[in-house]
Amino acid sequence: MEHEIYKAVDQNPNMKNYDETVKNFSWDDIEKNFSWSETGKVNIAYEAIDRHVDEGYGDKVALHYRDDNGTRSFTFKEMKEFSNKAANVFKAHDIKKGDRVFIFMPRSPELYFALLGAVKIGAIVGPLFEAFMEKAVSDRLTDSEAQAVVTTTDLLPRIPVADIDTLEHVFVVGDHEEGDKIVDFTQEIEKATDELEIEWVDREDGLILHYTSGSTGAPKGVLHVHNVMVQQFISAKYVLDMKEDDVYWCTADPGWVTGTAYGIFGPWLNRVTNVVVGGRFSPDAWYGALQDLKVTIWYSAPTAFRMLMGAGDEEVKKYDLSNLRHMLSVGEPLNPEVIKWADKVFNLRIHDTWWMTETGAHMIVNFPSMDIKAGAMGKPLPGIEASIIDDNGNELPPMRMGNLAMKAPWPAMMRQIWGNREKYESYFIGDWYVSGDSAYVDDDGYFFFQGRVDDVIMTAGERVGPFEIESKLIEHEAVQEAGVIGKPDPIRGEIVKAFIALREGYEPTDELKEEIRNFVKLGLAAHAAPREIEFKDKLPKTRSGKIMRRVLKAWELNLDAGDLSSMDND
Numbered sequence: 001m002e003h004e005i006y007k008a009v010d011q012n013p014n015m016k017n018y019d020e021t022v023k024n025f026s027w028d029d030i031e032k033n034f035s036w037s038e039t040g041k042v043n044i045a046y047e048a049i050d051r052h053v054d055e056g057y058g059d060k061v062a063l064h065y066r067d068d069n070g071t072r073s074f075t076f077k078e079m080k081e082f083s084n085k086a087a088n089v090f091k092a093h094d095i096k097k098g099d100r101v102f103i104f105m106p107r108s109p110e111l112y113f114a115l116l117g118a119v120k121i122g123a124i125v126g127p128l129f130e131a132f133m134e135k136a137v138s139d140r141l142t143d144s145e146a147q148a149v150v151t152t153t154d155l156l157p158r159i160p161v162a163d164i165d166t167l168e169h170v171f172v173v174g175d176h177e178e179g180d181k182i183v184d185f186t187q188e189i190e191k192a193t194d195e196l197e198i199e200w201v202d203r204e205d206g207l208i209l210h211y212t213s214g215s216t217g218a219p220k221g222v223l224h225v226h227n228v229m230v231q232q233f234i235s236a237k238y239v240l241d242m243k244e245d246d247v248y249w250c251t252a253d254p255g256w257v258t259g260t261a262y263g264i265f266g267p268w269l270n271r272v273t274n275v276v277v278g279g280r281f282s283p284d285a286w287y288g289a290l291q292d293l294k295v296t297i298w299y300s301a302p303t304a305f306r307m308l309m310g311a312g313d314e315e316v317k318k319y320d321l322s323n324l325r326h327m328l329s330v331g332e333p334l335n336p337e338v339i340k341w342a343d344k345v346f347n348l349r350i351h352d353t354w355w356m357t358e359t360g361a362h363m364i365v366n367f368p369s370m371d372i373k374a375g376a377m378g379k380p381l382p383g384i385e386a387s388i389i390d391d392n393g394n395e396l397p398p399m400r401m402g403n404l405a406m407k408a409p410w411p412a413m414m415r416q417i418w419g420n421r422e423k424y425e426s427y428f429i430g431d432w433y434v435s436g437d438s439a440y441v442d443d444d445g446y447f448f449f450q451g452r453v454d455d456v457i458m459t460a461g462e463r464v465g466p467f468e469i470e471s472k473l474i475e476h477e478a479v480q481e482a483g484v485i486g487k488p489d490p491i492r493g494e495i496v497k498a499f500i501a502l503r504e505g506y507e508p509t510d511e512l513k514e515e516i517r518n519f520v521k522l523g524l525a526a527h528a529a530p531r532e533i534e535f536k537d538k539l540p541k542t543r544s545g546k547i548m549r550r551v552l553k554a555w556e557l558n559l560d561a562g563d564l565s566s567m568d569n570d
């Protein structure tokens with residue numbers, strides 16, 4: 001197969017040669033970068049923030065936070081002080097090591113203070129995307145038996161405070177009514193001291209819980225531990241190519257794993273100036289941020305690049321983006337057209353990276369020093385053994401499609417699915433962690449993504465589970481049954497499409513479609529709401545009553561639905 005090759009431009013003498021790095025790599029060597037390799041005292045928040053102050057970099061800018069109101073900047077010393085204050089507020093309310101503290105708020109500096117503060121007292125943080133509505137919030141707090149939530153005035157009504165038995169405190173940033181369990185976070189932060197005895201933990205102690213969707217069942221809590229830092233640090237250094245003077249912007253929200261691994265820990269473990277842009281996407285806001293903050297490294301997703309591409313090349317010419325030197329992508333297949341566009345308008349290559357919530361950090365990457373094959377995700381991160389295996393765990397030769405898998409363990413690997421050992425174990429065949437993606441390797445060792453083997457939907461780089469949406473849909477009074485699939489879309493990768501059979505007495509009108517769409521949007525999350533709804537008299541089901549999404553997908557794509565022997569034809 002012919003692939004367009006984008007040659008590496010080796011201008012930087014420090015640029016790591018991929019093959020050499022793989023040959024000489026050892027995780028033990030990487031661990032020597034951390035203060036705990038000598039002191040034995042571990043806490044990722046110390047390594048990410050406080051340590052740089054102790055080492056004389058207190059005045060360096062750690063965070064530029066920018067939104068429609070302008071830019072607010074914070075040094076490492078200020079990040080240390082504000083996160084210490086947040087930690088002291090949590091402590092004063094008796095939140096302890098191992099407690100689950102959820103952070104449910106839009107991007108703002110306070111989000112970062114709260115998250116780091118919770119980590120500093122040894123709590124397990126659970127970031128929640130701001131678009132989640134009551135049901136999505138409630139499922140996650142209930143499953144993890146959360147003790148606390150930090151939120152804002154606007155989002156507070158979506159937290160079913162009285163219904164979650166374990167919940168002791170809701171910390172609110174901004175105005176709010178008095179209430180049981182409600183604490184004014186802003187006022188308490190002002191009063192709190194910025195001196196803190198940080199909680200030293202074990203490398204294997206819980207750090208962060210990211211809920212993510214599979215094809216069946218409710219969203220599951222993927223638990224990462226402090227040891228995740230080893231791989232997040234080195235991948236940010238080698239792959240995102242972080243250096244002392246870089247200004248780095250990861251566009252992902254911390255409600256998703258990219259927004260914490262590479263929007264918080266990766267850059268700060270590398271002592272790099274980190275940019276966070278709040279508010280909604282617009283080409284002007286984004287190009288403006290790149291220009292005004294003199295961003296040098298930019299990590300985003302194909303959907304965002306396609307949206308910028310759609311805004312036209314004239315738009316980009318209005319800005320001076322000459323500081324930008326390195327671009328990367330994650331979350332969905334990176335189309336060759338997008339690589340071509342970036343080559344033309346920025347004169348830069350986009351480096352694809354593959355990983356997932358469960359892997360905790362990069363797994364398949366394009367080193368800056370590597371040639372890029374358009375359409376390939378790259379090669380395994382040094383220290384990672386990746387392969388294509390069949391369903392019995394046998395490795396397949398190059399050019400054969402199969403399950404993309406990695407040899408367990410690796411430093412950033414998830415350690416638990418919260419409260420569900422069986423689910424955790426279901427990821428593995430022997431020593432192989434099986435990703436749920438299908439892929440092949442070419443003769444040069446580049447990995448090519450082929451698709452998901454399950455029904456998980458990737459829309460605009462966000463992972464949504466059909467089950468969660470179907471469950472919400474059937475709560476609507478008009479819906480008898482519902483099946484949800486991802487439908488290919490030129491901008492978003494996939495969109496959520498629902499097939500619905502209505503109850504007796506309901507007419508299949510456009511108004512009803514709109515009503516059902518809003519029902520999911522307001523009840524679950526905007527990004528989970530079906531962009532397309534199709535009414536059917538009846539949905540394809542197995543004899544045991546399970547909706548056959550595979551058949552729905554075949555209908556949608558005009559494909560042969562394959563073996564239908566298990567289908568109930570009555």
Ligand code: PRX
Nearest residue numbers: 330331332333353354355356357437449463
């Ligand atoms: O299907 C793959 C897709 O995103 C899934 C993981 O989703 P999530 O856990 O939400 O993490 C997203 C970002 C870390 C994978 O199973 N995916 C991720 N990166 C790529 C990708 N698909 C194609 N190319 C990629 N580079």
